[in-house]
Amino acid sequence: MRSETLTNVIEACRFCFMCRHLATVGNVTFRESDTPRGTALILDKVRRDPALLQCADYVECLYRNALSGACRKHCVSSYDEVGLVLAAREDIVAVGAAPKAVAVLAETLERTGNPFGAAARTGAKRRAATTADVLYFVDPYAAHKQPEIAAAFLAAAKALGVKVLPVEGVDAGKALLVLGYRDQAAKAAKRVRKLVAESGCKTVVTSCPACFDAFKNDYPRLGAGFGAKVAIEHSGAFLLKVLEAKKPKISKRGKAKVFYLDSDFLRNYNGIVDEPRALLRALGLALLPFGTNPEESCACGEGAVVSDVLHPGVVSLLRARVEELADDPAHDTLVVASPYTKHVLVSGVRPLKVKTLDEVVAERIG
Amino acid sequence: MLPTRDSYMSEMIRSELADAVGDEHVLVDEAEKLGHSVDYYWMAEMWHDRGMRNPTPDFVVRPGTTEEVAKVLRIANTYKIPVTPWGGGSGSQGGALPIYNGIILDVKRLNRIIEVDPVSMTVKVESGINTQHLEWALEKQGYSTMHYPASIACATLGGFLAHRGTGVLSTKYGKIEDMVMSLEVVLPTGEIIKTLPVPRHASGPDLTQMFLGSEGTLGVMTQATLKIHPIPECRKFHAFLFKDMTTAMAAGRGIMLSRLRPCVVRLYDEPETKRLIKRVLGIDKAGAYLVFGFDGPREMVDFELARACAICREGNPEDLGTELGELWWQHRYKFFYPPFMFHLPQAFGTLDTVATFANIEKVYWAMKNTVEQNFTGVAYIGHFSHWYEWGCMLYARFIMDEPPQDPREAARLYNKIWDQAIRAAIREGGVINEHHGVGLKLGRLMKDLYGPAFVVLQGIKKTLDPNNIMNPGKMGFEGV
Numbered sequence: 001m002r003s004e005t006l007t008n009v010i011e012a013c014r015f016c017f018m019c020r021h022l023a024t025v026g027n028v029t030f031r032e033s034d035t036p037r038g039t040a041l042i043l044d045k046v047r048r049d050p051a052l053l054q055c056a057d058y059v060e061c062l063y064r065n066a067l068s069g070a071c072r073k074h075c076v077s078s079y080d081e082v083g084l085v086l087a088a089r090e091d092i093v094a095v096g097a098a099p100k101a102v103a104v105l106a107e108t109l110e111r112t113g114n115p116f117g118a119a120a121r122t123g124a125k126r127r128a129a130t131t132a133d134v135l136y137f138v139d140p141y142a143a144h145k146q147p148e149i150a151a152a153f154l155a156a157a158k159a160l161g162v163k164v165l166p167v168e169g170v171d172a173g174k175a176l177l178v179l180g181y182r183d184q185a186a187k188a189a190k191r192v193r194k195l196v197a198e199s200g201c202k203t204v205v206t207s208c209p210a211c212f213d214a215f216k217n218d219y220p221r222l223g224a225g226f227g228a229k230v231a232i233e234h235s236g237a238f239l240l241k242v243l244e245a246k247k248p249k250i251s252k253r254g255k256a257k258v259f260y261l262d263s264d265f266l267r268n269y270n271g272i273v274d275e276p277r278a279l280l281r282a283l284g285l286a287l288l289p290f291g292t293n294p295e296e297s298c299a300c301g302e303g304a305v306v307s308d309v310l311h312p313g314v315v316s317l318l319r320a321r322v323e324e325l326a327d328d329p330a331h332d333t334l335v336v337a338s339p340y341t342k343h344v345l346v347s348g349v350r351p352l353k354v355k356t357l358d359e360v361v362a363e364r365i366g
Numbered sequence: 367m368l369p370t371r372d373s374y375m376s377e378m379i380r381s382e383l384a385d386a387v388g389d390e391h392v393l394v395d396e397a398e399k400l401g402h403s404v405d406y407y408w409m410a411e412m413w414h415d416r417g418m419r420n421p422t423p424d425f426v427v428r429p430g431t432t433e434e435v436a437k438v439l440r441i442a443n444t445y446k447i448p449v450t451p452w453g454g455g456s457g458s459q460g461g462a463l464p465i466y467n468g469i470i471l472d473v474k475r476l477n478r479i480i481e482v483d484p485v486s487m488t489v490k491v492e493s494g495i496n497t498q499h500l501e502w503a504l505e506k507q508g509y510s511t512m513h514y515p516a517s518i519a520c521a522t523l524g525g526f527l528a529h530r531g532t533g534v535l536s537t538k539y540g541k542i543e544d545m546v547m548s549l550e551v552v553l554p555t556g557e558i559i560k561t562l563p564v565p566r567h568a569s570g571p572d573l574t575q576m577f578l579g580s581e582g583t584l585g586v587m588t589q590a591t592l593k594i595h596p597i598p599e600c601r602k603f604h605a606f607l608f609k610d611m612t613t614a615m616a617a618g619r620g621i622m623l624s625r626l627r628p629c630v631v632r633l634y635d636e637p638e639t640k641r642l643i644k645r646v647l648g649i650d651k652a653g654a655y656l657v658f659g660f661d662g663p664r665e666m667v668d669f670e671l672a673r674a675c676a677i678c679r680e681g682n683p684e685d686l687g688t689e690l691g692e693l694w695w696q697h698r699y700k701f702f703y704p705p706f707m708f709h710l711p712q713a714f715g716t717l718d719t720v721a722t723f724a725n726i727e728k729v730y731w732a733m734k735n736t737v738e739q740n741f742t743g744v745a746y747i748g749h750f751s752h753w754y755e756w757g758c759m760l761y762a763r764f765i766m767d768e769p770p771q772d773p774r775e776a777a778r779l780y781n782k783i784w785d786q787a788i789r790a791a792i793r794e795g796g797v798i799n800e801h802h803g804v805g806l807k808l809g810r811l812m813k814d815l816y817g818p819a820f821v822v823l824q825g826i827k828k829t830l831d832p833n834n835i836m837n838p839g840k841m842g843f844e845g846v
């Protein structure tokens with residue numbers, strides 16, 4: 001079992017409570033099992049009796065995890081509680097114990113390249129027909145739920161004089177990987193690598209933090225790394241660099257005060273905290289601290305990539321938590337780095353005012 | 367006799383509980399039962415680690431209001447089902463373990479901040495709130511509870527109330543029982559009561575203090591009004607290394623008897639300085655490490671810090687300066703994270719106790735000699751971390767690197783160490799615990815501590831909880 005390679009994490013976390021204030025799902029479901037301690041206790045039982053991988057209650061809990069990485073980032077020893085759950089999911093898939101909803105979702109991802117089962121949009125470029133220095137990878141949430149994000153990035157790039165080749169309708173494989181389908185994720189990764197190689201690009205940019213993390217960290221482990229000559233950037237960091245280099249005129253239109261909600265993949269997985277904030281400040285915005293603390297995940301399940309499809313009830317609670325933490329949810333402008341998070345936050349009964357970094361840039365320099 | 371789990375009677379009770387709190391808040395799944403079968407008590411951890419079955423609840427019930435708590439307790443009374451309150455589950459005494467199965471009353475949904483009163487500087491809050499979340503919310507408004515325990519990240523407010531918990535700033539701001547203004551309590555029979563609104567009065571005995579530390583045996587504390595404080599202008603630390611614990615103790619005592627008001631005084635004995643201060647803070651020196659701090663207006667802090675340093679220097683210590691004092695503050699919780707905290711396969715226990723200055727060193731040596739002379743391969747270390755005008759708390763620990771593999775043999779040896787060490791402490795003027803509580807671990811020693819006075823506690827328990835549903839078998843009270 002893959003989870004056996006992380007026995008040190010099981011032994012460290014099974015009786016440790018020191019990060020439970022940051023247990024993203026546990027904070028809204030109030031379940032003991034939705035904490036790193038709870039999952040480590042489960043996997044401690046499983047390692048003694050692998051037949052328990054078939055226990056539907058245990059499996060359900062392991063798939064409810066939002067994988068935010070907030071607890072791992074907080075831990076003074078950085079025990080990889082996220083890696084443990086991912087390994088356990090692979091074990092679950094390997095023994096054929098994945099819940100039906102997970103299996104159906106994986107099949108949908110393989111078949112359509114997105115979690116919604118949607119057909120590719122008309123005109124979407126799935127192949128690198130031309131070459132370009134910069135390839136812009138559009139994720140399913142930006143493609144099918146929040147098309148204004150990709151439009152904003154492309155508009156900003158054009159205004160800044162950067163030629164970009166957009167590509168969408170191709171699955172990055174990240175969702176398959178977090179669901180436990182490693183082999184299928186590796187195939188997807190190799191397809192993307194081929195596409196990147198054909199484009200001849202020097203930089204791959206994406207507005208999707210999950211895709212960014214996949215390209216940067218997962219692909220090399222899956223044998224599909226882009227190589228040292230291709231830079232990988234989240235659109236926020238990319239636009240910041242271009243802004244700093246080109247120093248365009250910044251518009252003073254729009255609200256001057258904004259709150260930035262960190263992305264799980266950028267902050268907790270890749271330690272990217274300053275760049276998004278620097279970008280917003282470079283755009284002349286006054287940045288206010290969101291919520292009560294800088295550690296809690298407010299990305300609404302971004303770490304699990306497709307949480308809203310698999311666990312809409314939990315995601316609804318996560319969204320309510322963001323609303324609860326906001327100073328003035330009806331009026332505050334929240335800026336996020338993730339199409340997924342924007343999709344969740346604007347989909348509630350009382351939609352919040354949310355923009356991505358790309359949209360803010362497009363507004364301020366357009 | 368409890369209904370068996372596969373009987374229709376079990377389903378009847380489940381339906382009634384679901385009617386009280388909502389179907390989605392009565393949990394019976396295996397993952398949640400497992401999560402409530404182990405707390406931070408070494409015995410439960412060891413039992414799990416050895417592949418033994420820990421007791422699990424029949425139902426995990428999660429009320430969202432005080433009224434729902436009352437409904438659940440009335441149902442439990444009707445069917446005489448044991449109810450064990452559960453907050454963060456991070457207690458070290460086994461107090462939250464469902465040893466007779468029954469209902470785990472998980473209070474984490476009671477997490478609302480009801481009112482911040484800036485005029486009186488108080489906050490009214492529900493008891494299931496995570497204390498770090500409470501502290502963050504208050505800090506955003508410019509206040510603090512000043513309750514900074516190592517378990518701040520995991521424990522609920524109710525856990526601290528139930529066990530008379532304490533935090534690292536207790537020397538100035540007090541233990542939780544000093545921070546509470548008043549309580550709302552659901553009695554075992556389901557009545558909802560409020561204690562008097564202020565903690566100082568001459569209107570009869572203090573009900574608030576009676577419920578504090580009752581560990582869920584006398585009812586469920588559902589709300590508390592706490593004192594809050596402004597965020598201090600500054601907080602500064604200083605550290606010294608003394609040649610031995612006795613000299614350092616004299617310095618610490620001197621600070622307290624001078625009536626300076628440090629927020630922190632913490633003294634590590636020589637073995638703990640060598641073992642933990644080196645490992646966690648990287649200070650590799652022999653002797654006894656003493657750190658203290660002051661907070662408040664800058665001028666006052668500088669004045670008090672200088673006076674405290676002057677008192678310390680009378681003992682000719684090595685001056686470690688501000689930096690190595692601040693280092694402790696920055697890493698104060700690191701001691702409790704793996705791998706820095708003791709962990710299985712080690713057996714370990716925190717023998718925290720409290721005594722007057724006249725007795726505290728006698729307590730230290732009595733426990734140390736008992737542990738080291740009677741048990742082979744068991745180490746004893748300690749620090750003194752909560753200081754009062756009259757004495758201080760000893761946070762002593764025993765550590766056995768290689769306990770027996772057989773779980774029953776390990777349990778027997780573990781309990782024997784506790785029995786002998788605690789009885790040694792009591793003989794020298796100590797008590798069985800200072801801030802972790804009694805729970806299952808120390809219940810059998812309550813009669814040793816209280817003597818004939820324990821009858822008074824038993825009488826209160828019997829009067830308030832005639833059917834003995836509330837956390838039976840804990841604190842030395844009757845089991846099922």
